[in-house]
Structure formats: structure tokens, C-alpha cells
Amino acid sequence: MDGALVDTGNGAEPGGRAAARYVGIAAELREAIMCGEYAVGSQLPSETTLATRFDVSRGTVRQAVALLAAEGLVGSRQGARRIVVGRERSQSFAELNSFAQWAQAMGYRVSGQVLEQRRRGADAAEAVRLALQPGDQVLSVLRLRSLEGEPVMLERTVYAGWIAPAVERIPPDCESITQALYEDVGLVFAYGEHLIDAVSAGVEDSRLLVVRRGSPLLRQRRVTTTHEGRPVEWSDDRYRAGSVTFSIRNSVDANPLVRQMGDLRLMS
Amino acid sequence: MDGALVDTGNGAEPGGRAAARYVGIAAELREAIMCGEYAVGSQLPSETTLATRFDVSRGTVRQAVALLAAEGLVGSRQGARRIVVGRERSQSFAELNSFAQWAQAMGYRVSGQVLEQRRRGADAAEAVRLALQPGDQVLSVLRLRSLEGEPVMLERTVYAGWIAPAVERIPPDCESITQALYEDVGLVFAYGEHLIDAVSAGVEDSRLLVVRRGSPLLRQRRVTTTHEGRPVEWSDDRYRAGSVTFSIRNSVDANPLVRQMGDLRLMS
DNA sequence: TTCACGAACTTGTCCAAACAAGCTAGCCTT
DNA sequence: AAGGCTAGCTTGTTTGGACAAGTTCGTGAA
Numbered sequence: 327m328d329g330a331l332v333d334t335g336n337g338a339e340p341g342g343r344a345a346a347r348y349v350g351i352a353a354e355l356r357e358a359i360m361c362g363e364y365a366v367g368s369q370l371p372s373e374t375t376l377a378t379r380f381d382v383s384r385g386t387v388r389q390a391v392a393l394l395a396a397e398g399l400v401g402s403r404q405g406a407r408r409i410v411v412g413r414e415r416s417q418s419f420a421e422l423n424s425f426a427q428w429a430q431a432m433g434y435r436v437s438g439q440v441l442e443q444r445r446r447g448a449d450a451a452e453a454v455r456l457a458l459q460p461g462d463q464v465l466s467v468l469r470l471r472s473l474e475g476e477p478v479m480l481e482r483t484v485y486a487g488w489i490a491p492a493v494e495r496i497p498p499d500c501e502s503i504t505q506a507l508y509e510d511v512g513l514v515f516a517y518g519e520h521l522i523d524a525v526s527a528g529v530e531d532s533r534l535l536v537v538r539r540g541s542p543l544l545r546q547r548r549v550t551t552t553h554e555g556r557p558v559e560w561s562d563d564r565y566r567a568g569s570v571t572f573s574i575r576n577s578v579d580a581n582p583l584v585r586q587m588g589d590l591r592l593m594s
Numbered sequence: 595m596d597g598a599l600v601d602t603g604n605g606a607e608p609g610g611r612a613a614a615r616y617v618g619i620a621a622e623l624r625e626a627i628m629c630g631e632y633a634v635g636s637q638l639p640s641e642t643t644l645a646t647r648f649d650v651s652r653g654t655v656r657q658a659v660a661l662l663a664a665e666g667l668v669g670s671r672q673g674a675r676r677i678v679v680g681r682e683r684s685q686s687f688a689e690l691n692s693f694a695q696w697a698q699a700m701g702y703r704v705s706g707q708v709l710e711q712r713r714r715g716a717d718a719a720e721a722v723r724l725a726l727q728p729g730d731q732v733l734s735v736l737r738l739r740s741l742e743g744e745p746v747m748l749e750r751t752v753y754a755g756w757i758a759p760a761v762e763r764i765p766p767d768c769e770s771i772t773q774a775l776y777e778d779v780g781l782v783f784a785y786g787e788h789l790i791d792a793v794s795a796g797v798e799d800s801r802l803l804v805v806r807r808g809s810p811l812l813r814q815r816r817v818t819t820t821h822e823g824r825p826v827e828w829s830d831d832r833y834r835a836g837s838v839t840f841s842i843r844n845s846v847d848a849n850p851l852v853r854q855m856g857d858l859r860l861m862s
Numbered sequence: 863t864t865c866a867c868g869a870a871c872t873t874g875t876c877c878a879a880a881c882a883a884g885c886t887a888g889c890c891t892t
Numbered sequence: 893a894a895g896g897c898t899a900g901c902t903t904g905t906t907t908g909g910a911c912a913a914g915t916t917c918g919t920g921a922a
Contacts, residue, residue: 345882346905367725367823372872383907388873396664401785401823404873405914409823411785457635517669517679522840524792524812524833542810542835544792555635555669555677565792567810572790574842613912614875640902651877656903672903673884 348389351380355390359399359410369407370400398575412575423515423550425471425479425563426502434473440498441534442468445490455549455560456486463487465494470534477535478569483561489513516553522546522572525564535566542567616657619648623658627667627678637675638668666843680843691783691818693739693747693831694770702741708766709802710736713758723817723828724754733758738802745803746837751829757781784821790814790840793832803834810835 355376358364371379376387391408394400402408429436445465453460464484471479485493492513496506507513525545532539543564551557623644626632639647644655659676662668670676697704713733721728732752739747753761760781764774775781793813800807811832819825 348905374872383909385908386906389905398785398787401821402873403821403914404912405871406821406916407872411819411823412787517666517845518843519666519680520842520844522790522812522842523838524810524835526810526835540808540810542792542794542808544790544812551679553669553671553674555679567792567794570791572840574788574790575786576788577785616875642902652903653878654876657875670903671884672882673901674886675902 347380347382348386348393351376351382351387351390352393354380355394356397356399359394360413362413364410366410366413369409372407395577398577401577411577423518423548424502424504425481427504429473430502435475436501437472437475438499438501438503439470439472440467441470442466443494443498445487448484452484452560456484456557458486463490465490467493473569476569478566480531480534480564481561482563483559485559486557489558513558514553515550515558517551517555518548520546520548527564531564535564537566544570544572546572615648615650616654616661619644619650619655619658620661622648623662624665624667627662628681630681632678634678634681637677640675663845666845669845679845691786691816692770692772693749695772697741698770703743704769705740705743706767706769706771707738707740708735709738710734711762711766713755716752720752720828724752724825726754731755731758733761735761741837744837745834747831747833748799748802749829749831751827753827754825757826781826782821783818783826785819785823786816788814788816795832799832803832805834812838812840814840 355364355370364370370376370391373384373387373391376390377384380387391400391402395402399410399412400408401411426436426438443465445463447461448456448458448464450460452458452464453462456464458464464487467481467483467485469481469483470477471481489507489511492507492511493503495510496503500506504515507515523545525543526540527535527537527543529539531537531543532541535543537543544567546563546565548559548561548563549557550559550561623632623638632638638644638659641652641655641659644658645652648655659668659670663670666680667678668676669679694704694706711733713731715729716724716726716732718728720726720732721730724732726732732755735749735751735753737749737751738745739749757775757779760775760779761771763778764771768774772783775783791813793811794808795803795805795811797807799805799811800809803811805811812835814831814833816827816829816831817825818827818829
């Protein structure tokens with residue numbers, strides 16, 4: 327018996343085939359929507375129809391359309407046919423997390439440069455974010471990212487000590503840190519939490535991004551964790567105004583985004 | 595026979611009971627997570643265990659945890675037990691769409707004031723966003739929203755002509771337009787698409803929000819549509835820096851947010 | 863003509879079962 | 893003691909069926 331011991335190494339090779347049937351069905355439907363075969367505002371075929379067409383059970387069709395719903399492409403109400411609500415697709419997690427992977431997917435020329443890198447002890451706030459003890463060793467990195475040669479983003483990242491050696495092995499002009507860490511030590515950035523707001527450019531910001539002091543920057547602060555929930559990095563990324571826009575599609579019963587209160591005391 | 599003709603008007607009464615079993619199970623698990631019963635980073639019981647405990651099939655348990663996964667509370671990998679990755683919950687769609695409903699849920703005193711309101715013809719861009727013909731009648735509204743008495747957001751909204759009469763019936767100091775439209779004509783804002791970036795305060799912005807000209811504002815542009823996919827409004831909301839932060843939780847295989855390219859030509 | 867009713871359709875919820883695929887921990891060999 | 897292997901656990905995928913609940917639209921009555 328058995329017979330299947332092939333290679334237990336890892337099943338997550340890039341470009342690997344997606345075995346699941348419903349993923350394929352979702353892809354076909356997505357393609358049809360993006361091609362305009364199903365216009366925005368129009369109805370999708372019923373689940374039963376699709377089940378027959380693809381020769382699967384209704385459950386499998388439901389998984390496929392659930393995927394599209396999560397991407398914000400289709401909406402549904404009980405009793406009524408599903409409708410198409412959008413055309414562009416939300417891309418993968420990598421886009422939010424890796425500047426390079428996003429830019430490359432969009433076909434832009436991207437570059438990055440480490441300006442500063444040093445080990446130090448974690449302060450109280452960093453310790454909380456990274457689930458460390460205050461004073462534990464962390465690696466602090468300042469990186470400037472450019473698109474088409476123009477500096478567009480300044481990245482201040484703090485890595486947890488346990489991943490620091492791998493980060494230090496990365497060449498200073500590496501484009502995609504995410505990818506480098508995956509290839510080097512197999513680290514996968516699996517979960518992320520992101521805070522987005524607007525701030526004015528400080529002295530360092532304005533000098534490196536080549537903008538006037540006090541000019542608006544879009545700030546994305548994020549914590550990234552592994553599959554096991556272990557925090558890897560805490561980062562403060564600042565984009566030049568106009569260089570990047572975040573986009574969210576949501577529906578009445580599926581909403582990933584939350585507004586949070588700032589500190590009113592700091593405002594007056 | 596039958597007997598259920600109560601009111602066919604709408605089935606979405608606030609506070610209505612959620613019949614679905616899996617919603618209740620999700621609520622119980624969510625509660626346990628937020629109470630710290632399952633710590634961040636720890637494992638959830640297995641699906642089989644939960645199925646036994648709640649006396650339902652595994653499929654139902656899977657629906658419940660899928661809900662939690664969509665909220666960003668738990669993560670999972672095939673073969674390994676599900677883990678808790680976060681504690682705060684993403685709230686409902688209303689939060690992203692309705693300033694008032696968000697603020698009220700957070701317990702803040704919120705107010706709003708219409709500063710300007712007039713009908714006019716839609717320009718080309720508006721026509722596209724609202725699925726109208728250029729020149730079709732729209733209602734343009736300028737609203738100032740305040741939190742705890744402080745002006746924090748300036749809202750420039752364009753409503754499609756067909757909803758304009760209902761909007762005009764709303765009193766100028768109404769707190770929640772979303773709620774007013776629901777109560778008046780039963781309109782439900784079902785889907786939304788949002789673009790988030792940073793801009794400098796213009797002349798009008800700076801005067802009304804009481805900030806210096808050129809100071810950073812967080813901008814949220816959005817299109818909202820009905821259940822049927824019909825666009826209702828197109829809005830440009832600008833928040834004082836520091837007053838509001840957007841927050842997103844995502845995972846490697848569920849990501850609602852997309853970064854978009856700005857126009858590099860406008861930057862130099 | 864208008865409105866209420868109901869039949870047909872469609873999505874939502876739930877179950878029970880089976881197998882595939884990945885993970886973990888403990889056992890056993892080296 | 894270190895390391896490889898396997899058994900058992902756990903999540904992922906899929907099927908087929910059943911009923912509930914909401915929508916749509918045509919028919920028939922007022």
C-alpha cells in the first residue's frame with residue numbers, strides 16, 4: 327500500500343499547479359468577468375447551471391463563487407441571481423506586503439537601497455508589536471524604494487532578532503526582501519496587519535523622498551507574522567503623495583477594513 | 595395556509611435574529627478569542643472537537659471558522675491546527691461606508707452639517723462612476739463632519755439623480771445619511787469600492803477643516819452601489835491627519851486590498 | 863388597471879461520508 | 893544522542909441530498 331512518499335519537502339513551489347477544482351472554476355469565471363463576457367451589473371448563471379456546465383456538485387461551485395465574492399467581483403443575495411459588481415481583481419497578499427512583488431506584477435521597474443542598518447535593543451512599543459521583551463535584540467533598517475528611477479517610498483523596518491541574520495545576508499540593493507527571505511530560509515510572510523493614515527514629511531523624509539517639508543505622505547504601518555503567528559517585522563512605510571493609492575472593495579457582509587480613531591489630543 | 599405575510603418590506607431589521615447556526619458558533623468563538631480564552635498565537639480546538647462540542651457537522655464548523663478567518667481573527671494551514679492571529683474584530687461594512695455609524699459604534703459624539711447642496715449635470719468622470727450619461731442630473735453635496743465637536747472630515751458627494759429627492763428630504767444636520775436613506779426609502783448601501791491616498795489641503799479644505807494650506811489630509815474616494823449593483827453615490831472624503839486611521843488585516847490567501855499606481859507624471 | 867397570490871427558481875444552511883494532503887510527535891535505528 | 897520514518901491527527905476538497913428562505917414574474921381576481 328501507500329506508494330506516495332515523493333518529496334515531503336514543501337508543496338509551495340512558485341508556479342505550482344493549483345489542484346483544487348473550485349480554484350480553477352473561479353479562475354475561469356474571473357477571466358470571463360474581466361473579459362466583459364459577464365458585464366458589470368449583469369447576472370451570473372445560477373449555481374445549478376454552473377454545476378452542470380463544469381460537471382461538479384453545487385458545493386464546489388459555491389466555493390468558487392465564494393472566492394470571487396471575497397475578491398469583490400460578485401455579490402449575492404438569497405433568492406436572487408448573483409451579480410457582477412466589479413471587474414478588476416484584488417491581487418494576492420504579496421501585493422500589500424511586498425512593494426517589489428506588487429510593482430513587478432504591475433510591470434514597473436523597481437529598485438531598492440538600504441541606507442542604514444544596525445542592531446539595537448527593542449523599545450517598549452516595538453517589543454509589544456513583535457512579541458518580544460523590551461531590550462531584546464532587533465535589527466533596524468532604513469530602505470529607500472524607487473519606481474522607474476523615482477524615489478517613492480521610505481521604509482523603516484524593525485526585524486525581530488531571530489530573523490536578523492538572514493536579513494543581514496541580503497544584499498543592500500535587493501529588490502524584494504520578501505522573496506529573498508523565502509529563498510534563503512524558507513520564511514513565509516503569512517499574516518499582516520496594516521494601519522494606513524496620512525502624515526507630513528519630516529526632515530529625513532523630505533530629504534530622501536525629494537519633497538518639501540510638511541508635504542503629505544501616505545503612511546502604511548504594518549506587522550507581519552509567520553504561519554505560526556510569530557511576528558517577523560514591524561514597519562513604517564511612507565509614500566510620496568500621488569505615487570500610490572490603496573484600493574478596497576467590500577460588501578455589506580464582508581468587510582476587511584476598519585476605521586480607527588486617531589488621537590484627538592494631538593490635533594489642536 | 596402559509597401564514598407568513600407579515601411585512602414583505604424588508605427583512606433586514608436591525609437587531610434581527612441571526613438564524614444560521616454557524617453564525618452563532620462563530621460569535622461564541624469570537625467572544626472566546628476576544629476574551630483571551632484563546633490567546634493570540636495559540637491553537638483553536640480541531641474541527642472535529644468543535645463539531646462534537648456544538649453538536650453540528652464539520653461543515654458547519656468550517657463555515658463558522660471561515661467567518662473568523664475572513665475577519666482576520668484566525669489563520670489556518672492544511673494539516674496544522676488553526677491558530678489565533680488577532681484579537682480585535684473587523685466591524686461591519688457600515689463602518690467603512692458610514693462615518694456616523696462608525697463613530698457611534700465607537701462611542702463618539704458625532705455631528706454633520708450640509709454646507710452646500712445643488713443639482714447640476716454630471717461631468718464625464720462622474721457619469722462613468724455612477725453609470726450615467728454625461729449631463730444627467732446629479733445632486734452635489736458638501737458636508738462637514740465633526741467628532742466631539744472638532745471638524746475632522748470634509749465630504750464632497752455626488753448622488754445619482756434617481757436618489758436625489760430622497761437625499762434632499764434629509765435635514766441638513768442629519769448625522770447618518772446612510773441610515774436616513776434606509777429608513778426613508780429602504781435603500782441599502784450594499785457594495786462599495788474605495789480608493790485611499792494622501793493629498794494636501796486646498797483652500798476650501800484648509801478653511802473648513804481648520805488646518806494650514808498644504809497640510810496632509812487622508813483622502814477616501816468611494817463609489818457605493820445597491821444590492822443590484824446600481825451606483826448610488828460617488829464621494830471624495832478628506833480627513834484631518836491624525837483623526838482617522840484605516841486598518842486592514844490580511845493573510846497569504848485572503849487579501850482585499852490593492853495598491854494602485856498613481857500618476858508619476860504629476861509628481862516631478 | 864392594479865394588486866395580491868402563488869409557482870418556479872435561486873441562494874442559504876446543514877448533514878454525513880469519503881478521500882487527499884500536510885503536520886506532529888513519538889518510535890526506532892544508527 | 894541525533895536523525896529518519898511512520899502512525900495518527902487535522903485541515904482541505906468534493907459529493908449528493910434535503911429543506912429553508914428570498915426573489916421574480918406571470919396569472920387571476922378585485
